[in-house]
Amino acid sequence: MMDILIVEDNEEIGGLLQDFLEAEGYDVYFATSGEEALEVYAEEGAKLVVLDIMLPGIDGFGVCSRIRENSNTPIIIVSAKNAKEDKLNGLMLGADDYIEKPYDIDILIAKIAGIFKRRYSSDEIVDGNIRLDKIGRRLYVDGTEMTTTSKELDLLIYMLENKGKVLPKEELFNKIWGFDSESEIQTLTVHMKWLREKIEKDPKKPERIQTVWGVGYRFE
């Protein structure tokens, strides 16, 4: 199943949008008509649909209701400015969001990211004796809850999501503290120590958070 199905009759707009979304890491299909969209959707499905209302042939409402017939795939309706009727109808049909043309690509990307996050990002990571509830921001080790600070949890999440990779200190630091942080890189190592105390059996001999000399850390 693809990530995003774009339905848009203007090839230029659709193509550009496709590029942007692919740059964000989504698997995108771009359909230029309602017919094509429904066909592709029936064939393969999609996690989210970005749907222009103004389409030749079957219009956006038609596509929306057909998709809604037997699924609750999130749909973002795109339509010309001030088409209030569109907004009403679209939302009535169960679209998840609505955006006006011409739209700010940033906002659309943010909306999409938000939907993906709410809908598809697993809220729990389980790895060995570690269970991490991302939504509730709680960490369980061997079934018992550990209190963690915000930074610790962010760090752990990032490492869990990049298990097996060597994560250079700079990368970790930039991801968690922001590339423009004023803090010292040493701060990272201090947080690592605290994390180790919480998740390692023997913090003196870390098995999960391994240090890779001269480079950074690797989560196992």
Place this chain on the structure above:
Amino acid sequence: MMDILIVEDNEEIGGLLQDFLEAEGYDVYFATSGEEALEVYAEEGAKLVVLDIMLPGIDGFGVCSRIRENSNTPIIIVSAKNAKEDKLNGLMLGADDYIEKPYDIDILIAKIAGIFKRRYSSDEIVDGNIRLDKIGRRLYVDGTEMTTTSKELDLLIYMLENKGKVLPKEELFNKIWGFDSESEIQTLTVHMKWLREKIEKDPKKPERIQTVWGVGYRFE
């Protein structure tokens, strides 16, 4: 396809940059206008584009979006200092990185190397009884993991990627230690010894890392 396409209207800066990058071993083309860049790009393509934003005629953003239309060639945006808007726009348009003018050539080279590494080099090298995980920076010999130091691993990677070639000591040394290293070339031979101990069946009779008398080494 060339390695790097530089787009920069200042001939002096661009020419200098070209020299530096060619010294790093890249195949570089230097275009002085957006038009020329797009033409050359359409003709031949490039693995990476270093793009100045301020250009006469089609500006950098234009070039960026045109290139992005049907490719995801990595793009590094170069722009005047503190032009946060440029940064935002550039990154929005799908640039992979951003660097401020005046920039440190070393940093740009590092960014480029990073992109090439992430984008165009595979994660795992398998060769005979050796398996090397570049992402995790781990070495397996006959299936069992060997601990390696950073330099050892760098050396081994370089040799694996240049299998069969005679690698002069100076070349190896410059690649791993940097041409401006203060260390003695002897250091290289010490590291070779350590590597041999890790990957050779009989380190006294090396089969993989062969000595080429008076020149350097060759990996078989």
Place this chain on the structure above:
DNA sequence: ATTTTTTCTTAAGATTTTCTCAAAATGTGA
């Protein structure tokens, strides 16, 4: 406003990696 919690800084000490040196071993060409 005060307390509590989190985050950051710092510096000493521990650890690991890297480098240097010189003797021993090996290869090369006359």
Place this chain on the structure above:
DNA sequence: TCACATTTTGAGAAAATCTTAAGAAAAAAT
């Protein structure tokens, strides 16, 4: 084979990097 050049090797020194602890600063909660 011999003299010479180059490489290998081992041991220890030096340098770099990481860990840790303790206290200061900042942020959040009460």
